[in-house]
Amino acid sequence: MRVAVDALGTDSAPGPEVEGALAALSDAGDRLEIVLIGDEAEIERELSGYAGSVPRSQLSVIHAPDRILPSESPAAAVRRRPDSSIVRGIRLQKEGEVDAFVSAGSTGAVMAASLIFLRPLSGLDRPAIGTLLPTSRGATLMLDAGANVDCKPRHLHQFALLGQIYAQDLMGIETPRIALLNIGEEPEKGDELALESHALLRAEPRLNFIGNVEGRDIIGGRCDVLVCDGFVGNVLLKFYESVAEFIVSLLHEEMDRTGTQLDVHGAFRVLDYAEYGGAPLLGVNGVTIICHGSSTPRAVQNAIGVAVRAVDSQMVHHMAGELQRQGGAGEA
């Protein structure tokens, strides 16, 4: 299996990408090859720091030093810059040279390139970004985390089908609990989107739909897959990340003030996003994993691990099959 890794993605690229790739190779053994895409000289300089421990037969470098910045208009940048690391990585996958692409670069550009070159799966209106939210009982996959706004009920229905496959193939949950993010537990609560989506999800025999989940229920791990519009999903995700940081900072202040020692990192390990790898773009003809710009080597390593599991489990094939069944059933 070959995974391409954007080495112009993180804020301090290519350091975290190189270190993460080497760790992932060490995890996976012989069967994994990684292609680093970015500034060849910088990548080689970084690799030289690891000297003898680099398995060169499993690691290649493609020179594509053109970096698309998060501030650029994604679609325009993707169309205009064929030699950017993001476009090269996605096209390698399109051409069958690699099986997956991992990037901590511009989320918009990675998404745009995936849509343009890999294309959405047949029967799907809009691919979604899935993200794993840490909860008190493991992780919940929330989708959409920001790829789509102004969603229609049929989009949320499709997200639920995609999420179910992800939970089965990558989280190992045979019958995942699927829920709709809403402002009340009762089916008649919510905005128009929630009301109609609830009805669609409840009527879907392929889903173990457990109903609505409120903001207060997320952290308790009430569901395995949480479906929502990308606006609220994105607000929630970014808020979650920042509130965890804030609370850790309050704690450090109190420890400094009182001279107490506590293993904050250990206590909050469950909240560590790096442990969960990147966020998959679900619903395209390929495996695209999106990471934070601030990703650590460990986050890159875990994102590559997610890519490997997605390829191994044939996630995309399963999603395509599920969506075709949906088309055949003549869903709204």
Place this chain on the structure above:
Amino acid sequence: MRVAVDALGTDSAPGPEVEGALAALSDAGDRLEIVLIGDEAEIERELSGYAGSVPRSQLSVIHAPDRILPSESPAAAVRRRPDSSIVRGIRLQKEGEVDAFVSAGSTGAVMAASLIFLRPLSGLDRPAIGTLLPTSRGATLMLDAGANVDCKPRHLHQFALLGQIYAQDLMGIETPRIALLNIGEEPEKGDELALESHALLRAEPRLNFIGNVEGRDIIGGRCDVLVCDGFVGNVLLKFYESVAEFIVSLLHEEMDRTGTQLDVHGAFRVLDYAEYGGAPLLGVNGVTIICHGSSTPRAVQNAIGVAVRAVDSQMVHHMAGELQRQGGAGEA
């Protein structure tokens, strides 16, 4: 000034209401009178525990033992049950017998009664629930926190005007920073509602509109007033409350495991909702403060304090004036 307090509101009513009312009276001195509305015998039993320290000249009790439950349909319950503590409290305000009403009962019923009996302010489409979110730099007023879904841009525009008055009158901020909750900082980011609301807010000369604020910016206290649709506001608020609880529980586990002592309550005081009092229903002809069903005596006390400041500052009068100016300007 007279404030009515629903003594059938909290989960363990009337204990927290009685204790909170007595504390509020002690805060406010002679100028405050409180009317407790609920089961007279139970209230008197509770009061008897305080013996000599009850200022009976400032405290009266109205017998209205009919409790509207959160599970009931709010509008129907309000119309059918004139002797419920909620309807009695709101009607007392309507009739000028009291200046404000504080309740930890059914949010829906308190809202419905306020809309039916007090009426929305002229020029306002929909009143909003404001809630104070703890941040690293004090509190941010977020509205709407759940009274309205499927909002239109003009609603968010009105929320901003209401929020500005609240921040001026109750938070003491002369020129509050008003922001729109969105999924990107740029004006062209967001869903249809956010895009159009951004344009309306930016064009409003009466507001110090600082632009979009993302989920990750809330906790840093980037704005004083955060405007959003009640769906996302409600999800965010409930999530915030639960994540804080979760993190405290993780911390306790770690302290138990390691035998460390840390003043968690002290470290996280800034996150304590009880410190912020209740959530005002903004935009009705009166002062209605909504509290959590799980409110402590201190939360009730602070909610009464919020009611007192709202009356003192003539918040409702200021809001009515602002909305009339809006009507005159022929806003969309």
